[in-house]
Each structure stands twice: as structure tokens, then as C-alpha cells.
Amino acid sequence: MEDDVRNARTIQEKDCFFEGVRTLPLQSKLVLLAAIFVSKMDGKETTTKEVYATYCTFCRHIGMDILIYRRVADLLSELDMLRILSSHVVSSGQHGRYKVTNIPRITLLLESHIYDDPRLFPISELKVRKLHKDVLTI
Numbered sequence: 001m002e003d004d005v006r007n008a009r010t011i012q013e014k015d016c017f018f019e020g021v022r023t024l025p026l027q028s029k030l031v032l033l034a035a036i037f038v039s040k041m042d043g044k045e046t047t048t049k050e051v052y053a054t055y056c057t058f059c060r061h062i063g064m065d066i067l068i069y070r071r072v073a074d075l076l077s078e079l080d081m082l083r084i085l086s087s088h089v090v091s092s093g094q095h096g097r098y099k100v101t102n103i104p105r106i107t108l109l110l111e112s113h114i115y116d117d118p119r120l121f122p123i124s125e126l127k128v129r130k131l132h133k134d135v136l137t138i
Helices: 002-022 026-042 048-062 069-081 118-124 128-137
Strands: 086-091 097-102
Touching: 026 048, 026 069, 026 097, 026 118, 048 069, 048 097, 048 118, 069 086, 069 097
Parallel strands: none
Antiparallel strands: 086 097
């Protein structure tokens, strides 16, 4: 009986999590999708600069206006507050500080739910190799 209650609670929490992502504004979905793509390409932590470059590629591909770097960094912070992403600041001594974003395993499962938005479907057709080349040329 207790196991059934725990399983039901876990399923309900996952559904709430997925529904929360489905209701995000389009720009937040683009930033989240860019973070997921960069994480998949590199398989490690991603910097805001890498996420921003990928985000710009996505926006150009679907014809959206590109937000400034600072606003994308703010959106990453909002996704961190919602616990969709995990971020922390790394200090490099005299080279300054930068923010690093980790993608939790459950967030990787969100990709199909993000594509429920028909405006983002053209991005799903991009190939990762082609995308990586576009990011490098920015």
C-alpha cells in the first residue's frame, strides 16, 4: 500500500514537472533546448557563452528575435530557480568568473515535451553535427 502511494506521488511530481516545462514562454524553451543540445554535444557542463551561441543559431533557424546575452543569462538563472537546470559560478582567478550549467538526467527527458510547441519543430530536424559547425562559425 505504501509503495503504491509513493509510486503515485512520483508519477504526479513528474507530470507536474513536464507540464511546467510545457507552459514556459517560447524564449525560455529555446534557452532550455539550447542548453540540452550543448550538453548532448559535449557531454559535460556547459557555459552560458556556449548556450547563448546555440540559442542564437536556433533563433535564426526559426526566424525569432534574438535576446541579448544578459537576458539569456537571466533566463538560465530562472530555469535554475525552477530546478530544471543546475548552475554554479566558477572562479578562474585573474581570468574572471563564469557560470556553468549542468543538465539533470530528468531534464534530458524533457526534449520531446518541448517539441510539443509547433513553433520549435523545425529545430528538431537540425542535425547535431551541422548545429555544432554553425555554433563554431558564429
